[in-house]
Amino acid sequence: QPQLQESGPGLVKPSETLSVTCSVSGDSISTNYYWGWLRQPPGKGLEWIASIHHSQSKVYSPSLKSRVTISVDTSKNQFSLKLSSVTAADTAVFYCARHDLHHFDYWGQGSLVIVSS
Amino acid sequence: QSALTQPPSASGSPGQSVTISCTGTSSDVGGYNYVSWYQCHPGKAPKLIIYEVTKRPSGVTDRFSGSKSGNTASLTVSGLQAEDEAVYHCSSYGGNSNLVFGGGTKLTVL
Numbered sequence: 001q002p003q004l005q006e007s008g009p010g011l012v013k014p015s016e017t018l019s020v021t022c023s024v025s026g027d028s029i030s031t032n033y034y035w036g037w038l039r040q041p042p043g044k045g046l047e048w049i050a051s052i053h054h055s056q057s058k059v060y061s062p063s064l065k066s067r068v069t070i071s072v073d074t075s076k077n078q079f080s081l082k083l084s085s086v087t088a089a090d091t092a093v094f095y096c097a098r099h100d101l102h103h104f105d106y107w108g109q110g111s112l113v114i115v116s117s
Numbered sequence: 118q119s120a121l122t123q124p125p126s127a128s129g130s131p132g133q134s135v136t137i138s139c140t141g142t143s144s145d146v147g148g149y150n151y152v153s154w155y156q157c158h159p160g161k162a163p164k165l166i167i168y169e170v171t172k173r174p175s176g177v178t179d180r181f182s183g184s185k186s187g188n189t190a191s192l193t194v195s196g197l198q199a200e201d202e203a204v205y206h207c208s209s210y211g212g213n214s215n216l217v218f219g220g221g222t223k224l225t226v227l
Contacts, residue, residue: 044220044221045119045206045218045219045220045221046163046208046218047218048216059214062215095163097163100168101151102149102169102216103153103165103169104163105174106162106165107165109160109161109162
């Protein structure tokens with residue numbers, strides 16, 4: 001079964017671009033699954049952001065699509081998320097997960113990213 | 118504001134059963150049999166416990182069960198144990214490749 005580990009900057013300034021990366025071990029990212037990003041703002045529920053297949057097929061949450069870039073690096077068995085023009089409302093724990101059809105079956109432990117000047 | 122509505126809290130004594138609801142619309146919960154539930158303990162990776170309304174992944178105890186009626190899905194935890202104390206999140210496919218979540222329910226074992 002795959003293990004996923006997020007890595008992120010911890011702190012990002014307003015209006016800048018937030019970048020987080022997910023390293024996958026125990027499974028190849030080139031299998032027939034999508035790999036997704038989700039977030040959970042403090043005190044709020046989970047929110048799906050976007051998912052990507054190793055073939056470069058991508059799906060996005062309609063509410064975030066305009067600010068999101070998702071990419072995959074099969075040589076490193078990693079996938080990444082960029083979220084542009086961040087504000088304090090983007091402060092959240094960011095999770096990566098394996099996306100199996102319409103659910104997420106393996107998750108990372110999460111990476112807290114705070115947006116603050 | 119989350120797309121799906123969950124009660125913020127639920128509680129029960131050890132050995133009892135507790136049911137957590139997840140209410141959406143005919144465009145998500147009511148329209149598809151793609152409701153999933155996740156168990157979240159602080160500082161740990163969320164865990165999938167129910168998918169496609171009623172299915173349990175391998176290794177998940179049968180004390181967790183899922184159901185759906187109309188636009189409302191439910192998670193029932195039977196034979197409550199201290200380790201079940203966690204936050205439970207529901208999710209549903211919402212059409213057009215979209216996935217929506219509830220706000221989470223904190224389950225307290227008294």
